[in-house]
Amino acid sequence: MTDASIRASLEGSQLSLTTQAARNLATTTKTPPQMQGITPRWLLQMLPWVAVTGGSYRVNRHLTYNVGEGRVSFSNTGTQVQVIPQSLTELPLLRGLEDIDVLNALANGFVQQEFAAGDIIAQEGQAIDQVFLIAHGKINKLKAGKYERPALRDILGDGDCFGGEATVSAQATWEASFQAITRCTILSLPIQAFRELLNQSEALQTQLDRFREILTKPQDRYNQSAIAMSAGHGLETELPRTFVDYDLSPREYDLSVAQTILQVNTRVSDLYSEPMNQTEQQLRLTIEALRERQEYEMLNNREFGLLHNADLGQRVYTRSGPPTPDDLDELLCRRRKTHFFLAHPRAIAAFNRECNRRGIYSPSREINGKIVPAWRNYPIFPCNKIPITKEGTTSILAMRTGVDNQGVIGLHKTGIPDEYEPSLSVQFTGINNKGIKSYLVSLYYSAVVLIPDALGILEDVEIGL
Numbered sequence: 078m079t080d081a082s083i084r085a086s087l088e089g090s091q092l093s094l095t096t097q098a099a100r101n102l103a104t105t106t107k108t109p110p111q112m113q114g115i116t117p118r119w120l121l122q123m124l125p126w127v128a129v130t131g132g133s134y135r136v137n138r139h140l141t142y143n144v145g146e147g148r149v150s151f152s153n154t155g156t157q158v159q160v161i162p163q164s165l166t167e168l169p170l171l172r173g174l175e176d177i178d179v180l181n182a183l184a185n186g187f188v189q190q191e192f193a194a195g196d197i198i199a200q201e202g203q204a205i206d207q208v209f210l211i212a213h214g215k216i217n218k219l220k221a222g223k224y225e226r227p228a229l230r231d232i233l234g235d236g237d238c239f240g241g242e243a244t245v246s247a248q249a250t251w252e253a254s255f256q257a258i259t260r261c262t263i264l265s266l267p268i269q270a271f272r273e274l275l276n277q278s279e280a281l282q283t284q285l286d287r288f289r290e291i292l293t294k295p296q297d298r299y300n301q302s303a304i305a306m307s308a309g310h311g312l313e314t315e316l317p318r319t320f321v322d323y324d325l326s327p328r329e330y331d332l333s334v335a336q337t338i339l340q341v342n343t344r345v346s347d348l349y350s351e352p353m354n355q356t357e358q359q360l361r362l363t364i365e366a367l368r369e370r371q372e373y374e375m376l377n378n379r380e381f382g383l384l385h386n387a388d389l390g391q392r393v394y395t396r397s398g399p400p401t402p403d404d405l406d407e408l409l410c411r412r413r414k415t416h417f418f419l420a421h422p423r424a425i426a427a428f429n430r431e432c433n434r435r436g437i438y439s440p441s442r443e444i445n446g447k448i449v450p451a452w453r454n455y456p457i458f459p460c461n462k463i464p465i466t467k468e469g470t471t472s473i474l475a476m477r478t479g480v481d482n483q484g485v486i487g488l489h490k491t492g493i494p495d496e497y498e499p500s501l502s503v504q505f506t507g508i509n510n511k512g513i514k515s516y517l518v519s520l521y522y523s524a525v526v527l528i529p530d531a532l533g534i535l536e537d538v539e540i541g542l
Contacts, residue, residue, distance in 0.1 A: 148236025
């Protein structure tokens with residue numbers, strides 16, 4: 078073999094240990110297990126948490142004469158819309174009515190009407206001859222202003238009712254005009270048809286008498302029982318006597334629970350827990366998933382979720398569709414103090430686009446070491462648990478927090494057996510005959526709105542593209 082061939086042979090052979098072989102003797106640098114779906118969970122961070130000792134939390138309030146505070150629901154067959162009879166009990170007059178025959182008769186009396194954008198549905202000052210239910214669409218409530226221009230008083234949307242005053246008073250007139258913003262589908266009940274049914278139904282007459290009695294009771298502007306007092310009087314004036322009445326049926330909140338059973342093979346935990354403990358890593362990711370579910374439930378649960386428990390008077394609609402500075406200002410003015418907004422990230426992007434369109438600078442704030450957008454110096458926290466409908470709309474929440482502020486609070490229970498974190502327990506439940514260890518992981522929580530104006534929602538927020 079020549080010298081040249083020897084050199085070529087040496088150049089083609091392995092001269093040092095390969096990296097693949099070296100890994101057998103080396104410890105790799107690794108990360109803990111990663112998981113998508115972990116978010117900042119701002120709602121859980123920013124809510125004050127109140128410990129519940131007895132498993133439930135009672136919210137005592139000043140007596141309020143709220144006889145109807147929901148929205149009516151509808152069903153449809155093709156383009157034909159029908160009001161669901163049982164949902165009529167959400168109307169002030171019919172709150173608590175249990176006679177299904179009367180509700181069916183009322184539901185059958187509604188007639189479907191269609192209005193185009195810009196149509197006047199009712200004119201201020203005219204006699205009310207119909208009760209209207211909004212099945213779909215948005216309506217402006219306009220009242221004549223001091224300088225002849227109509228002033229916007231409110232925006233109504235799906236499920237809202239107007240014209241119900243005529244069921245109580247035969248001389249009722251429209252206090253404002255109602256104009257369609259979008260194409261609207263509306264169900265109307267002629268007052269004459271209501272009165273004919275009233276003459277035929279003793280249950281409906283009893284309901285009407287009860288409602289009129291409530292209206293005669295002294296109330297303040299929040300519909301609470303009035304507290305009589307005197308101010309600015311002279312000497313030796315007889316002072317009024319009063320007392321503060323309480324709600325006899327206060328709402329109680331029971332702690333909800335999110336649970337799962339974590340299973341770990343003993344062989345895995347015994348042999349593969351260096352340098353990272355396998356059981357601890359499994360538990361860490363399980364707890365992350367439970368916390369994410371906790372925030373989702375505190376927003377979306379139909380029993381205690383914030384999106385379903387906001388007062389009807391604290392729900393407002395966007396004026397044009399996308400969230401504008403005017404809309405957020407309207408949301409702010411509905412309560413005496415706001416601590417923060419909560420919105421889907423795409424809703425925040427839509428709001429920033431509207432600010433850019435108007436040439437408005439929306440500053441940011443540093444909260445807990447993180448930069449978040451803000452409006453009027455109130456932080457806007459992102460939360461992807463707020464749903465987006467198939468029509469591309471979502472909601473923005475504004476809330477005041479804390480017991481001292483009569484705001485929104487979170488409930489939990491501390492000191493539970495096998496507590497791993499506050500209100501979260503990890504209980505070992507044994508090893509089965511396959512050598513698998515099981516742990517019951519339980520998380521207890523709930524959310525409470527102490528008084529109605531603590532929470533407001535901007536609804537039908539269009540997020541666009």
